[in-house]
Amino acid sequence: MPTEVKGVIELRKALRAYAPDLEKEMRREIYAIIKPVVSQAKGYVQSEIVGLRTGWIRASRGTKITKSTSAFRKGGFPLYNPTEVKAGIKYSDKITKSNRAGFVSVFQIKNSSRAGAIYEIAGRLKNGDAQDWVGPKGPAGHKYSHSQNPDAGQHFINAISNSGKMKGDGPRRGRLIYRAWNENQGRANAAVFKAIEKTTTRFNDRASIVDLKRTAA
Amino acid sequence: MSNIVIDIITQFTGKKAFKDADNAASKLSGSVKKLGAAIGVSLGGAAILNFAKGAAKAFIEDEKAASRLTQSVKNLGLAYATDDIKKYVDQLTLATGVSDSELRPALQSLLQVTGSVTKSQELLSNAINIARGSGESLSTVANDLSQAYVGNLKGLRKYNLGLTQAELKAASFADVQDRLNSLFSGSSAAYLKTYAGQMELLSNTANEAKEVIGKSLVDSLAMLSGKTSVEDLANQMMDLATNTSEAITGVGVLLDKLNSFGGLKPSGGGLGFLKTLLVDLNPAFGPLAALYEQLVKTGKSATAAKNAFNFSSGGGLGTGSVKSITDTQAKKAEDAAKKRAAELLVVQKKQLKATKDQTILKKAGSIFDVEQASTIAALQGKISKEDETRLRLQFAILTGNVSEATKLAGQIAAAQGLTKELVDYYSGIPNAKDPFTGWIKTLLDAESIAKRVAGQSQMPASGGAAAGGSTAGTLFQSIVDQGLAQGQSQATINSTLRYTAMGQQVMGQTPNVNVVVTLDGKEMTGIISNVQTNNYLSGKIIALERTQGSFG
Numbered sequence: 001m002p003t004e005v006k007g008v009i010e011l012r013k014a015l016r017a018y019a020p021d022l023e024k025e026m027r028r029e030i031y032a033i034i035k036p037v038v039s040q041a042k043g044y045v046q047s048e049i050v051g052l053r054t055g056w057i058r059a060s061r062g063t064k065i066t067k068s069t070s071a072f073r074k075g076g077f078p079l080y081n082p083t084e085v086k087a088g089i090k091y092s093d094k095i096t097k098s099n100r101a102g103f104v105s106v107f108q109i110k111n112s113s114r115a116g117a118i119y120e121i122a123g124r125l126k127n128g129d130a131q132d133w134v135g136p137k138g139p140a141g142h143k144y145s146h147s148q149n150p151d152a153g154q155h156f157i158n159a160i161s162n163s164g165k166m167k168g169d170g171p172r173r174g175r176l177i178y179r180a181w182n183e184n185q186g187r188a189n190a191a192v193f194k195a196i197e198k199t200t201t202r203f204n205d206r207a208s209i210v211d212l213k214r215t216a217a
Numbered sequence: 218m219s220n221i222v223i224d225i226i227t228q229f230t231g232k233k234a235f236k237d238a239d240n241a242a243s244k245l246s247g248s249v250k251k252l253g254a255a256i257g258v259s260l261g262g263a264a265i266l267n268f269a270k271g272a273a274k275a276f277i278e279d280e281k282a283a284s285r286l287t288q289s290v291k292n293l294g295l296a297y298a299t300d301d302i303k304k305y306v307d308q309l310t311l312a313t314g315v316s317d318s319e320l321r322p323a324l325q326s327l328l329q330v331t332g333s334v335t336k337s338q339e340l341l342s343n344a345i346n347i348a349r350g351s352g353e354s355l356s357t358v359a360n361d362l363s364q365a366y367v368g369n370l371k372g373l374r375k376y377n378l379g380l381t382q383a384e385l386k387a388a389s390f391a392d393v394q395d396r397l398n399s400l401f402s403g404s405s406a407a408y409l410k411t412y413a414g415q416m417e418l419l420s421n422t423a424n425e426a427k428e429v430i431g432k433s434l435v436d437s438l439a440m441l442s443g444k445t446s447v448e449d450l451a452n453q454m455m456d457l458a459t460n461t462s463e464a465i466t467g468v469g470v471l472l473d474k475l476n477s478f479g480g481l482k483p484s485g486g487g488l489g490f491l492k493t494l495l496v497d498l499n500p501a502f503g504p505l506a507a508l509y510e511q512l513v514k515t516g517k518s519a520t521a522a523k524n525a526f527n528f529s530s531g532g533g534l535g536t537g538s539v540k541s542i543t544d545t546q547a548k549k550a551e552d553a554a555k556k557r558a559a560e561l562l563v564v565q566k567k568q569l570k571a572t573k574d575q576t577i578l579k580k581a582g583s584i585f586d587v588e589q590a591s592t593i594a595a596l597q598g599k600i601s602k603e604d605e606t607r608l609r610l611q612f613a614i615l616t617g618n619v620s621e622a623t624k625l626a627g628q629i630a631a632a633q634g635l636t637k638e639l640v641d642y643y644s645g646i647p648n649a650k651d652p653f654t655g656w657i658k659t660l661l662d663a664e665s666i667a668k669r670v671a672g673q674s675q676m677p678a679s680g681g682a683a684a685g686g687s688t689a690g691t692l693f694q695s696i697v698d699q700g701l702a703q704g705q706s707q708a709t710i711n712s713t714l715r716y717t718a719m720g721q722q723v724m725g726q727t728p729n730v731n732v733v734v735t736l737d738g739k740e741m742t743g744i745i746s747n748v749q750t751n752n753y754l755s756g757k758i759i760a761l762e763r764t765q766g767s768f769g
Contacts, residue, residue, distance in 0.1 A: 003225070003226055003227070004226075004227050004228060004229060005226050005227075005228060006228060006229075007228070008226055008228050009228050009230070034225065098230050098231075101229075102229055102230060102231050103224075103227045103228065103229050103230070104227060104228055104230050105222070105224040105225075105226070105227050106225075106226040106227060106228060107224075107225040107226045108222050108223055108224050108225055109222065109223040109225065110221070110222045110223075111221035111222070112221075116221070117220075117221045120221050121221065172223070174221065176221075177221065177222075177223055178221075178223070181223050188225070189225060192225050192226060193226070196226065
């Protein structure tokens with residue numbers, strides 16, 4: 001579960017307005033905490049997925065696998081490109097829009113590429129099992145496999161699972177960022193919280209000094 | 218776009234819907250404030266808001282109840298009377314102080330049973346009186362009356378009509394209605410004269426006013442939201458809860474002002490208030506008078522058009538056609554109701570007859586009653602006069618013949634009185650258990666007499682002649698005198714004298730006679746037991762024992 005800190009947005013706004021140096025310092029400090037986790041997550045991105053017989057992986061040499069040549073040519077299924085996936089794993093300290101539950105995120109780690117997202121959670125929904133196969137002429141919907149090969153989905157999940165281990169719990173279970181976050185055991189989270197607290201204290205101290213000065217004046 | 222993220226630090230800022238609603242409410246609030254400022258009033262507080270909410274709620278509840286009644290009336294084929302019923306309920310609630318939310322279900326239950334608007338209205342008026350007089354709720358009374366109408370009179374017991382159960386069973390609904398009217402007539406009017414009644418009347422009238430205001434509020438809100446149905450409005454209200462409450466507040470302010478200007482008694486209701494507000498109080502708005510007049514005109518014509526439209530028979534037919542159709546339908550419905558009432562009466566009479574027949578049969582069936590049969594058999598046998606009387610009494614009790622039972626009980630009581638005298642008599646005789654005791658006593662008495670006589674006869678011979686002779690002479694003289702007095706013949710007197718003399722002589726010669734009687738106890742007990750058994754079986758001893766046991 002993400003940690004909710006009440007007033008963190010107001011703190012950032014206040015810092016930006018009255019103590020930009022503190023704000024910058026805090027952001028830098030938090031980035032330093034999160035960076036190892038992001039790096040670790042990037043390290044889990046495999047350059048090659050052994051056993052994947054389909055053309056999901058962009059060929060480094062020879063025939064170029066394109067949307068027209070790939071086995072995943074139907075629809076907009078993304079091709080797996082390790083560089084692109086790694087580039088998609090990043091840290092953000094931008095305040096997001098409110099989600100449906102009414103929460104905004106202040107600091108987050110993202111796995112933003114589409115291929116990276118597939119690699120992250122493929123097989124998570126059915127605990128390692130593929131979607132039900134209905135064939136190319138079966139009922140429409142993203143819940144079914146429409147491949148001509150009934151075992152294609154399972155082969156895909158098996159190959160990915162062999163290349164990277166899934167770690168974490170529930171919706172925070174995956175092979176890249178979730179795995180790295182899980183292995184970090186919450187240390188980064190605690191450090192971020194401490195950094196915010198420290199900055200708050202420093203900001204309050206500074207505000208008190210200003211008040212005292214005003215009083216004296 | 219993938220959504221694979223780890224939120225390290227988050228903050229709850231509230232749902233989007235809340236924000237939207239808040240924004241919308243803010244906008245509306247601004248608009249209402251502007252409106253308030255334009256007409257020179259300040260925005261109201263929580264009390265106005267609560268009143269507005271309550272009014273809207275009251276109207277919605279009232280409309281629901283009205284809708285139920287309307288549907289029921291339509292289903293009964295009385296759709297032509299919908300408007301009349303509505304007016305009747307409105308008038309009745311104002312006249313009696315009973316809320317229309319109570320009147321409608323009561324009227325509905327009566328309509329469903331009677332099928333007649335006229336009869337239902339009559340019964341509802343009765344029900345109000347009965348409810349006020351008896352303290353029962355109107356719905357209970359209406360339900361009881363509707364049940365009574367179809368012959369189920371059980372529910373009427375609670376009103377203490379002064380009728381026995383049998384009378385109540387045998388009574389027709391008309392009889393019961395008369396009885397109820399005689400007991401409770403005028404109760405409602407009397408109640409309304411009391412302080413509590415007047416308060417209730419006022420409270421009810423206020424609630425009615427609240428419902429009317431609530432209707433206007435809901436209509437106004439629907440207009441404000443630009444929606445055509447209440448459902449649409451409700452959906453919008455859900456999204457913009459704050460918006461709505463502020464809107465109600467705004468309307469509430471207007472209503473509040475309307476109330477505050479009540480003392481001015483402006484004509485034309487709410488529009489009158491507008492006139493007062495815009496024209497009378499603010500001469501600067503003089504040109505608005507024309508607009509006001511136009512508004513009044515428009516409102517009146519709209520109301521008149523609505524009232525003239527008869528939904529049940531088609532609004533396009535015109536008033537005359539509608540009236541003739543309504544009259545025909547009314548006559549038809551009333552005839553049907555009368556027919557139904559007549560049928561019910563026949564059924565009730567049949568039921569009553571069946572009950573009577575059952576009673577007669579039960580009586581006749583008692584002939585086969587075993588107990589009665591044994592009593593009759595006993596009466597036919599050889600029995601004593603007294604036992605016969607007793608059996609007859611038992612039979613009279615079994616058959617429920619009160620007069621005969623009383624008469625026979627008196628006879629038995631008299632007979633028991635006689636038996637008591639007999640017991641008193643028999644108690645004077647020697648003990649039945651040892652009759653020889655009595656014999657001994659008799660013998661001893663005889664001995665003493667003999668001694669006395671002997672003593673008298675020996676007196677002359679033994680020197681006490683004067684006294685003895687005198688005693689004997691007196692004895693013989695007394696015998697002669699007694700004999701003459703009784704008209705006995707001389708021969709009889711002489712014979713008596715002779716035997717007396719002989720007796721005295723014998724007694725004189727035999728001075729003492731000792732008699733010793735030895736009794737066997739067991740033998741005597743057996744004899745006595747046999748005698749008692751025989752007496753018991755013959756019936757004699759029974760009376761004796763009963764007398765002793767019961768009355769001795």
